[in-house]
Amino acid sequence: MRRVAGPTAHQKRARIHQTPGPRWFSPDRPVRTVHADASMYIGGLAALLLQSLHPVAMAAVWAHSGFRGDPWGRLQRTSTFLAETTFATAQDAERAVERVRGVHARVTGTTSDGVAYRASDPSLLAWVHIAETYCFLEAYQRYGRGVLTSLQQDGYVEDMASVARRLGIVDPPMTVAALVASLSSRRGELAPTEESSATAQYLLAAPPLPRPARLPYALLAAAAVDLLPPWAREHLALPMRTRLLLRVARPGGLAVTSAIRWVIPPLPSRTGQRRAPGGRSGM
Structure with missing residues (x-):
């Protein structure tokens, strides 16, 4: 949790979840169900790997995001953005x-x-x-505490689209079918590059983690690779260890996400939270 959310993770968590005020999403929205689950560790890794296959997007990340010099810092900023837009007050x-x-x-x-x-x-x-919406949803459906119905899956895509539009994304997909079609339509833009190869090696073969965390992380990484469409996996430079662990990716991913849920305390109470005007209502 410290690696993903930073050294002040617990204080940040309390601020995001316990500050009173209206939220963009009501507590029963699918986006809150998915983003509160330990399966996001797998979905996040899968999203990074998938995103790295777009040469132009990866060039921008490689040159400007601090990925090489401060990879955990970049991950912490990304996870904080997801937490704030999903759970924090509308103002935050x-x-x-x-x-x-x-x-x-x-x-x-x-x-x-x-x-x-x-x-x-x-x-x-x-x-x-x-890439993020696809991977987060797929990870929850495979490794989450529960399974979303078809209607709830479409609701998750719709919730993510509401944030996407605020970021300047034009006409984001609003259903799972549209999401899958959008992902498929971008395949022609994807290709392996030196940057994507280095990213895969860094994330899968040599992440900066203490020794006791490396085996559980290796299982999460294998589960993330297994989550990707077969055509995406073919573009990745997979280390031998990850290739071998793909055989046990699903049971390994289930075991580690179950352990994470046991170790990390549940989210703070949502008492007093309400939907912001114009936000998403419950289903």
Whole structure:
């Protein structure tokens, strides 16, 4: 939890969940169910691997996000954004979105192939959104505490779309069918690169973790790779250890996520929280 959320994880958690005020999402929305679950550890890894296969998006991440110098810091910023937009007060969620939009507005550059990019490009933002939404939902359906119904799955995609639009993404998918179609439509833009290979090696073969955490992490990583569509796995430079662990990816992922739920305390009480005007109502 400290690696993913930072050294002040418990204080941050209390602030996000216990500060009184209206929220974007009511407590029974699917996005809150998914993002509160330990399966997000697997979904987050899968999303990073999938996102890395877009050469232009990966060039921007590699050059500007601090991934190489401070990978855990980048992960902590991402996890904080997800927590704030899902669980925090509407005011804090709006600030989180404005902060990210400000960062995106400053990120511009050129890939090694001479392709100009800007992080605020709606197409690049859409790719990141599609990859995250797909992987988070797939991880919950496979490793979550429960299983969402078809209606709830569409609700999750719709919830994620409401945040996506605030980030500047145009016409995000609103159903699972549209999400899968959007992911499939982007396949022609994906390809392995030196950056994606280095990312896979870093995340799968040599993550900066203490020795006792490496085996559980290796099982989470194998579960994340197993979560990806077969065509995406073929593009990844998988280390031999991950290839071998794919045989036990599902039982390993279930075991580690169950252990995480046992170790990490439940979310603070949601008493007094209400939906912000214009937010998502319960299903």
